[in-house]
Amino acid sequence: GAGVSQSPSNKVTEKGKDVELRCDPISGHTALYWYRQSLGQGLEFLIYFQGNSAPDKSGLPSDRFSAERTGGSVSTLTIQRTQQEDSAVYLCASSPVPDYGYTFGSGTRLTVV
Amino acid sequence: EDQVTQSPEALRLQEGESSSLNCSxxxxxxxxxxxxxQDPGKGPEFLFTLYSAGEEKEKERLKATLTKKESFLHITAPKPEDSATYLCAVQAVYGGSQGNLIFGKGTKLSVKP
Incomplete structure (x- = not known):
């Protein structure tokens, strides 16, 4: 597609439930990133995929968070047993090479009640 | 520890009143x-990448400059449509997370007509 597509755009879930967030990057972009943006905070790095290499998971805040990227394209971020502190906007970005300008999606606003 | 600090947190300008945003x-x-x-409810939109001290880049009313310790985003004769949050990010040469960006918290710019 023309841009990075994320779904759903909004998600309200009950505490303790699992959620899946989807990211469809720009076709041909080998690098894919997940960030989290909380109110009043900067963007927080979560995970990075580059081609067929093992992902860099160093930013994942706990083992409740996981992500995968299938076929070098679509990525899914899964949060298990959601907590209220997980409420944030989750942003996905892709780029043709790792140190080129990222193109961000519009994000998924997650609210845990 | 790698970090990015942006100032001011918020800036209000009259249309046509030039100013600068700082990123240390x-x-x-x-x-x-x-x-x-970044506009409200949207993902960040890429503006510039700077690689070495002394480098400058321009786009319409925006000009970005880089020194060894900070970067400035100069806004010349701003218009109301320039109102947005401006984010600065750095990418390190060495680090456990090659490829990811470290973001500041942003400067929220409001331009009044």
């Missing part, structure tokens, strides 16, 4: 410094 950074080795614009 501490990084073990700079691969690149990035500027983004």
């Amino acid at each position: 950074y501490t990084v073990s080795g700079l691969r690149g410094l990035f500027w983004y614009r």
Whole structure:
């Protein structure tokens, strides 16, 4: 597609439930990133995929968070047993090479009640 | 620890009143410094990448400059449509997370007609 597509755009879930967030990057972009943006905070790095290499998971805040990227394209971020502190906007970005300008999606606003 | 500090947190300007936003950074080795614009409810939009001290880039009313310790985003004769949050990010040459950007918290710019 023309841009990075994320779904759903909004998600309200009950505490303790699992959620899946989807990211469809720009076709041909080998690098894919997940960030989290909380109110009043900067963007927080979560995970990075580059081609067929093992992902860099160093930013994942706990083992409740996981992500995968299938076929070098679509990525899914899964949060298990959601907590209220997980409420944030989750942003996905892709780029043709790792140190080129990222193109961000519009994000998924997650609210845990 | 690599970090990015942006100032001011918020800036109000009258249309046509030029000003500058500051981004100070501490990084073990700079691969690149990035500027983004973010509108409410949207993902960040890429503006510039700067790679070495002394480098400058321009786009319409925006001009970004880079020194060894900070970057400035100069806004000349701003218009109301320039109102947005401007984000600065750095990418380190060495680090456990090659490829990811470290973001500041942003400067929220409001331009009144």
